[in-house]
Amino acid sequence: MTIGSRHQQRGFSLLEIAIVLAILGFVLTIGLKSTGAYLSAERRQTTVARLAGVDAALVNFVALQKRLPCPADGASTQGAPFFGVERRDNVTGLCAIDPGPPVTPFMNRGVVPWVTLGISEAEALDGWNNRITYRTVSVALTGLTLTDGLKMSDCDPAGSFVVAPPAAVCNAACVAGSMALCTRPIDFLNGRGLVVRDGFVAPTVPSGVPIMIPASGTGAAYMLISHGENRGGAYSSAGVIQAGSPANSALEDINNNNQAIQGFYMDAPQVDAAGANHFDDIVLRPTLMSVITRAGLGSRAH
Numbered sequence: 001m002t003i004g005s006r007h008q009q010r011g012f013s014l015l016e017i018a019i020v021l022a023i024l025g026f027v028l029t030i031g032l033k034s035t036g037a038y039l040s041a042e043r044r045q046t047t048v049a050r051l052a053g054v055d056a057a058l059v060n061f062v063a064l065q066k067r068l069p070c071p072a073d074g075a076s077t078q079g080a081p082f083f084g085v086e087r088r089d090n091v092t093g094l095c096a097i098d099p100g101p102p103v104t105p106f107m108n109r110g111v112v113p114w115v116t117l118g119i120s121e122a123e124a125l126d127g128w129n130n131r132i133t134y135r136t137v138s139v140a141l142t143g144l145t146l147t148d149g150l151k152m153s154d155c156d157p158a159g160s161f162v163v164a165p166p167a168a169v170c171n172a173a174c175v176a177g178s179m180a181l182c183t184r185p186i187d188f189l190n191g192r193g194l195v196v197r198d199g200f201v202a203p204t205v206p207s208g209v210p211i212m213i214p215a216s217g218t219g220a221a222y223m224l225i226s227h228g229e230n231r232g233g234a235y236s237s238a239g240v241i242q243a244g245s246p247a248n249s250a251l252e253d254i255n256n257n258n259q260a261i262q263g264f265y266m267d268a269p270q271v272d273a274a275g276a277n278h279f280d281d282i283v284l285r286p287t288l289m290s291v292i293t294r295a296g297l298g299s300r301a302h
Contacts, residue, residue: 040229043127044282047226050123051284054132054224057117063295066151068144068222069117070095071110071134074235074257084115084124093146095138109258110134111235112224121237126226126282130234130242133225133257135194135265141168142192144221144288152189152292155299156182166191170299185299193219193288199251199268199279211267212287221291223265225255228280229272233257246274255281 012020061069070088077083087096087106098104111131114124124132138145146168154170159182161171167183174182196212212220227234232244233256241258248256254266268279292298 043229046127047282050126051132051224051226051282053119053123054112054117054134055284055286057119057123058222059291059294061117062150062291062297066295066297067093067146067149068136068291069113070138070145071107071136072113072116073098073106074109074111074131074133075239075241077239084113084121086113086116088145092140093138093149094140094143095145105261107135107138108260109235111257125237126234128226128229128231128234129237130227130231131237133227133234133255134222135225135261136222137192137194142166144192150221150288150292150295151297152185152299153297154183155185155188157185157299157301158182159184163187174300182300188299189288191215191219193221194223194285195264196220196223196267196285197264199266210264212285214288218287218289220265220285221288222286223255224284225257225265226282227252227255227257228282230278230280246278249276249278251277251279252281255283 058068069086071086072084073082073087088094089096095105095107095110098106110133112124112134114121126132136144143149148169152170154172154174156174156179158179159171159174160180161174161183163171163183167188170183170188171181191214193212193214195210195214198211212218227242230244230246230248231242232248232252234242235257236242244252251266251268254262254264265283265285266279266281267283267285268281271277271279
């Protein structure tokens, strides 16, 4: 065998193999990052579509029932009583209380009541397979789950019916030609709905700037919240509350499920980097007037 033939058969050197492996590793890393980014974007798109579907189902419910539903219990599991069904006291119109122990409003664990809305369980999940959190107002006088709580068709802007705003419901005695018996829409809307803030903090307390406030009639009728890619504060499809990875920021903690109803909610700019400003919640927050109008329950016009 000649020296040339031995040289041709010696194979790759360790250095050459190392270089090839390094190149392969780089290519695989880029590919995995690209795949991860694609999957993340796809899940976000799925979530946005499902939020829109739930929103349409809620508006349809309002059109038929003239109120908003109470939430279902996010901690419930397949086969449990009231699984996916709104938990409401049909006498008071308020969202029901879990007798416990501990005694807890079901609203504190509120998720979209898919059975009540006539949609599938899957349609009430976000792109990460977690239940969509649902928040609205369920209190005496101004609650949106009360009977006729969103029926503004008995209100009239020319009315002069004296009522301490906000009115529990529009005065049903309102008829054409008798404006003294008609509640004004402004009195019906004032003070109703959820406060939503934009997420700017000053300096560490998540107070934020109000972007929707009930006092001006622009409060949110409800909040639909996907807790995003980090899943923090969401109930899984198995009814288990999720810890955030990366950890939730104080902004996201405001929107968490499995806690008492908050005085306001957050819809902050998307920030994927871990830290104090992290916010990957995906939120849908229609105004009270928007929901009423789309449901065909607007006031009379003159």
